[in-house]
Amino acid sequence: MLRVYNTLTRKKEDFQTLEPGKVKMYVCGVTVYNDAHVGHAMSALVFDVIRRYLEYQGYNVKHVMNYTDVDDKIINRASQLGEDPFRLAQRYIDDYRQNLTDLNVLPASSNPRATQTMTEILSMIQGLIEKGFAYAAPNGDVYFRVTKNPDYGKLSGRRLDDMQAGARIEVGEQKEHPMDFALWKSAKPGEPAWDSPWGKGRPGWHIECSAMNLSELGEQIDIHGGGNDLVFPHHENEIAQTESFTGKPFARYWLHNGMLQLGGEKMSKSVGNIVSIKEFLTKRDPDVMRMIVLNGSYRAPLIFNEETLDSAEKGLERLKSGLRPASPSASGLVPEAVTALATQCEATQQTFTDSMDDDFNSSGALAAIFELVRSINTARDHSATADQLHPAQATLRALAGILGLRLSEKKSDSGDADKFIALLVELRTEARKQKNWAMSDLIRDRLKELGVSIEDGKDGTNWRWG
RNA sequence: GGCGUCGUGGCCAAGUGGCAAGGCAAGGGUCUGCAAAACCCUCAUCACGGGUUCAAAUCCCGUCGACGCCUCCA
Incomplete structure (x- = not known):
């Protein structure tokens, strides 16, 4: 039985889907205005592993990952570069797609984009206004009325009163309450804008995810994922909007990955400690990034530096050592050794699923695989034939594959x-x-x-x- | 200040009541002409101080420390 840690309840819970055998999973993607960095890669890899494991367990997974392709940062960057914002966004979407492919991240079932979900966004805002959960300000902004939603704060465990106390909130004069957030932002001259009942503008960040969820997956979903830096305010706001709009519980399980850290701090642009995915991949095998993610818990901070990367790389080599061929002149294992290897295979499979069932404990799953590798290598040292090695090696490949590891050997440019x-x-x-x-x-x-x-x-x- | 996560061997890191997984590094050994690889062996009582319990890394209280969020953020 799969159990997952739910941010909403702060507990591990049995995993039960809305519909038997089907998983609706939405993961917040990236805002496309710059090269994606290895922190984004971590998040993508975490949810790729989760998706792969769910599929391995027989679920039909509908995996949606969005692109935020219009927002302040995109507009600013575009004007800096003198580039059309839509072109810029498209460029970085293409780049990110390539990054994900390189990292062996399975393509999402769909990749909705804010600019292509405008109809749904507008009707959702309209609906929220009609229900009294939102209001249009005189300047054309539309805000969500947080005080109207008694559940506001339930995901992040905050109360409106607490947040007002010490927070450095810039109180918009147009807002009724300092924590009210924008559903629609009126456009300044020259900015990309769409027509709306409240004048020309563009959607706020949070509403687009709510709208994309609604149009791609429906009113209720099984898993909503993203980095834990999104818990507040992004996901909090998303819940508030969606549940206010539909009147139903939104996501059953909220899963959040920890932050990748470089030099003891979260990797972020303001700190300037960025390593782009592209840059990383010029130096290391994509499997190395995956190994470093799998080594720990997806919810915990991930320490990323040359030392931990070297360690992950060596570990990867070790996994691959299990796939090396039998000696050509191998004379064969004694029957007891054949049995021992088969037993280890079963034990590894069992430990693997037991671990993964426990909130995707990839570290434990990996440990099981390492034990299988040792057994395979021992068997090879004891002169196992290719046929005798084969079932164990197939298991090794299969389990590594569930984690998304390719374990590909380096090859020369030409087989000649x-x-x-x-x-x-x-x-x-x-x-x-x-x-x-x-x-x-x-x-x-x-x-x-x-x-x-x-x-x-x-x-x-x-x-x-x- | 508020909310949350966490503190396990030299490094990374599992483990939430019953003799502390795994990887990397290090030391010793087998194999080898020498290596390399592989294999074998060695290497921690779990931040600190109290408490609960037959039994705690694991539960409770306190202290110290780290990180995340409260502002754009995977």
Whole structure:
């Protein structure tokens, strides 16, 4: 039985969907005005793993991830660059899509965009006004009336009174209450704007997610996800809007990932400690990013630095070691060893699902996989044949695949190199027979420089890229 | 100031009442012509102080510290 930690209740709860076998999941995407950084990657990877695991458990997952493609930051950046804001947004959407593909993040079922959900946004605002949950200010802004919603604050555990006390809130003169937030912002000259009953303007940030949810998934959904920095005010406001509008509970489970930290602080533009996904991928395998995410709990802060990355990279190599082929001259395992390996396979599968069922405990799942790797390697050392290794290696691949790890081997640019390398290895074997250590070491060293590792085993010499 | 999360070996990190997973690093060993890889062995009583309990890293109280949110933010 899958249990998930629900931010709304601050507890782990049994996971039960609205409709049997189906999961409606909405994850807040990015605002597209700049290169996405590894913190965004963390969030995307967390929810990719969750989605993959749900699918593995047989759920049909409808996964929606939105793009905020119109807002102040986009407009500002566009005017700085002298670029059309819509063009700029499109450019960064394309970039982000590529980032996700590179990271092996499965494409969402749909990627709605604020600018393409305008009809729904407008009708939702209209509906909220009609029900008394929102009001238009004289300047054309429309605000949500927080005092009208008794549940306001239930997600983040805040009360309106507490928030007023020490908060540095810039009180808009147009607002009835300082915490009222904009559903619609009137446009200044030259800004992108849409017609509305309240004049030209654009949607507020929170309403777009409510509207996209409604149009893509309906009034009620199973999972709503995002970074924990979105809990307040974004998700709080989303709940308030949607539930005020529909009169029904919105999301059953609110899942939030922790923040990625660089130098002890959250990675953010204001601190200036940004590593873009693009930059990261020029230096490291995408699986390394995934490993570092899987190593810990998705809800906890993630420490990201060269040391933890190196560690993740080595760990990844270790996982891959389990997939190395049997020795060509392997003589076969004794029956007890075959049984032992099969037993480990089952144990690993069990621990894997037990762990993942416990609020997606990827760390525990990974630990189980590492134990399988050790067993496979031991079996190989004990002269297991390819056939004997195969079921365990298939399990390894399958489980790693559920976590989204590719475990792909480094490859040369052209497969043609292989036979020449094999030739060199053969020559080196001859040299070794003649105890020509200088020559055999030279070949080994030179191949190493070219990215080929030579390993002399009991049953002969193997080579591989890396 | 308010709300929330958290403090586990050199580093990263699971574990929420019953002898402390896993990865990285380190040391020793097997294998090897030497290596590399792999394998084996070693390496923590859980921030601090009280309390509850037969039993606590795990529950309660306090202290100190870190981080997130309260303003755009994955």
